[in-house]
Amino acid sequence: xxxxxxxxxxxxxxxxxxxxxxxxxxxxxxxxxxxxxxxxxxxxxxxxxxxxxxxxxxxxxxxxxxxxxxxxxxxxxxxxxxxxxxxxxxxxxxxxxxxxxxxxxxxxxxxxxxxxxxxxxxxxxxxxxxxxxxxxxxxxxxxxxxxxxxxxxxxxxxxxxxxxxxxxxxxxxxxxxxxxxxxxxxxxxxxxxxxxxxxxxxxxxxxxxxxxxxxxxxxxxxxxxxxxxxxxxxxxxxxxxxxxxxxxxxxxxxxxxxxxxxxxxxxxxxxxxxxxxxxxxxxxxxxxxxxxxxxxxxxxxxxxxxxxxxxxxxxxxxxxxxxxxxxxxxxxxxxxxxxxxxxxxxxxxxxxxxxxxxxxxxxxxxxxxxxxxxxxxxxxxxxxxxxxxxxxxxxxxxxxxxxxxxxxxxxxxxxxxxxxxxxxxxxxxxxxxxxxxxxxxxxxx
Ligand code: GDP
Numbered sequence: 001x002x003x004x005x006x007x008x009x010x011x012x013x014x015x016x017x018x019x020x021x022x023x024x025x026x027x028x029x030x031x032x033x034x035x036x037x038x039x040x041x042x043x044x045x046x047x048x049x050x051x052x053x054x055x056x057x058x059x060x061x062x063x064x065x066x067x068x069x070x071x072x073x074x075x076x077x078x079x080x081x082x083x084x085x086x087x088x089x090x091x092x093x094x095x096x097x098x099x100x101x102x103x104x105x106x107x108x109x110x111x112x113x114x115x116x117x118x119x120x121x122x123x124x125x126x127x128x129x130x131x132x133x134x135x136x137x138x139x140x141x142x143x144x145x146x147x148x149x150x151x152x153x154x155x156x157x158x159x160x161x162x163x164x165x166x167x168x169x170x171x172x173x174x175x176x177x178x179x180x181x182x183x184x185x186x187x188x189x190x191x192x193x194x195x196x197x198x199x200x201x202x203x204x205x206x207x208x209x210x211x212x213x214x215x216x217x218x219x220x221x222x223x224x225x226x227x228x229x230x231x232x233x234x235x236x237x238x239x240x241x242x243x244x245x246x247x248x249x250x251x252x253x254x255x256x257x258x259x260x261x262x263x264x265x266x267x268x269x270x271x272x273x274x275x276x277x278x279x280x281x282x283x284x285x286x287x288x289x290x291x292x293x294x295x296x297x298x299x300x301x302x303x304x305x306x307x308x309x310x311x312x313x314x315x316x317x318x319x320x321x322x323x324x325x326x327x328x329x330x331x332x333x334x335x336x337x338x339x340x341x342x343x344x345x346x347x348x349x350x351x352x353x354x355x356x357x358x359x360x361x362x363x364x365x366x367x368x369x370x371x372x373x374x375x376x377x378x379x380x381x382x383x384x385x386x387x388x389x390x391x392x393x394x395x396x397x398x399x400x401x402x403x404x405x406x407x408x409x410x411x412x413x414x415x416x417x418x419x420x421x422x423x424x425x426x427x428x429x430x431x432x433x434x435x436x437x438x439x440x441x442x443x444x445x
Pocket of ligand 1: 108109110111112113114115116117194248249250251252253274275276277278282
């Protein structure tokens with residue numbers, strides 16, 4: 001699917017992971033090569049640029065985890081960024097086919113693989129979900145295309161709407177909906193007519209069909225081999241008829257794969273499926289994680305870094321648990337706690353995980369307890385010396401002033417932080433005596 005991109009990136013990272021220590025220049029050189037590899041794979045310029053920028057930002061801010069090399073860590077960052085680029089805000093939903101009969105509108109240019117994909121999806125729904133499916137071709141310009149859908153339907157053992165000569169696309173859509181409702185079908189596919197290029201007449205027809213059919217899903221089928229053009233077609237179709245997802249076909253070829261990488265970032269629409277051949281089974285759901293793995297071909301390293309990070313975090317949690325159990329809780333501990341909270345998505349994130357806390361999170365934010373506050377508190381702790389962090393009681397008024405100024409904040413805010421720390425330390429001491437702290441911290445981490 002991504003042979004050439006995968007090969008290029010593979011050789012960049014092979015070199016990187018063999019080095020023990022990495023300079024910033026090493027990372028820069030590697031990222032320049034990544035950028036060229038992406039552009040050669042026909043990833044859009046803006047996406048390639050953002051990609052490299054994001055990786056660089058994360059690579060420089062990264063704490064070094066023991067037991068993996070910096071190069072291996074960079075591979076993991078690139079992998080995660082690939083997943084993010086492919087998946088956007090989150091993974092694509094499953095097809096919405098509740099409330100039967102659900103209509104799925106198939107749109108796209110002629111030759112993109114629309115009819116083939118329609119039949120593949122129907123087969124999948126029939127076999128994997130036991131759905132009753134009806135197929136209808138709306139391609140009134142090409143009788144051969146209508147026949148083709150009927151033939152494919154026969155092959156996969158699902159029904160197709162009988163062809164009636166002289167009907168318009170809208171009339172066929174109406175008949176298909178009626179037939180689907182009366183016949184007790186779960187899903188009805190409307191395979192619209194394609195043209196060689198996007199034109200007004202085609203778009204008008206698809207819009208009228210959409211208005212009548214009220215589809216649950218409008219899937220655009222595009223040829224993955226056409227690279228950046230596929231992304232442009234998706235942008236056009238989305239603007240004119242509104243699509244809910246994309247199916248990229250011909251991903252079995254040695255295409256450059258750029259369409260897959262740019263699609264989500266440029267159009268905002270998820271790739272739902274990929275076509276991997278002419279056979280009726282050659283269709284897969286699109287899974288960003290797996291695709292990123294294929295592009296990089298470095299699954300072992302990604303797994304290794306994940307494991308190392310988990311171990312590192314577990315060790316840290318263990319160390320903290322031991323300290324807390326002894327009633328020890330200094331400013332460094334508080335800072336770790338605050339950083340942990342930020343990592344878990346800040347106040348909102350932490351509270352959002354607890355049932356019924358959503359409202360409280362909002363109230364806390366209104367009262368000024370937000371991520372910014374966490375960051376300010378971390379800045380205050382950073383402005384202290386090592387000794388002061390270990391023993392904040394030693395802080396005199398003049399030092400407090402200097403620390404607050406160092407963090408660019410008010411002394412009042414520092415005093416609040418110190419008070420908060422004192423309360424927490426007292427609580428730790430009490431709980432430490434009971435010996436229950438160790439379990440509590442472990443459960444929390
Ligand atoms: P339509 O005009 O958009 O309906 O396109 P068709 O469904 O008729 O497909 C055009 C050609 O592309 C056919 O020969 C299909 O077998 C082929 N095709 C469709 N999807 C794929 C795919 O994922 N991989 C490959 N290799 N060929 C495909």
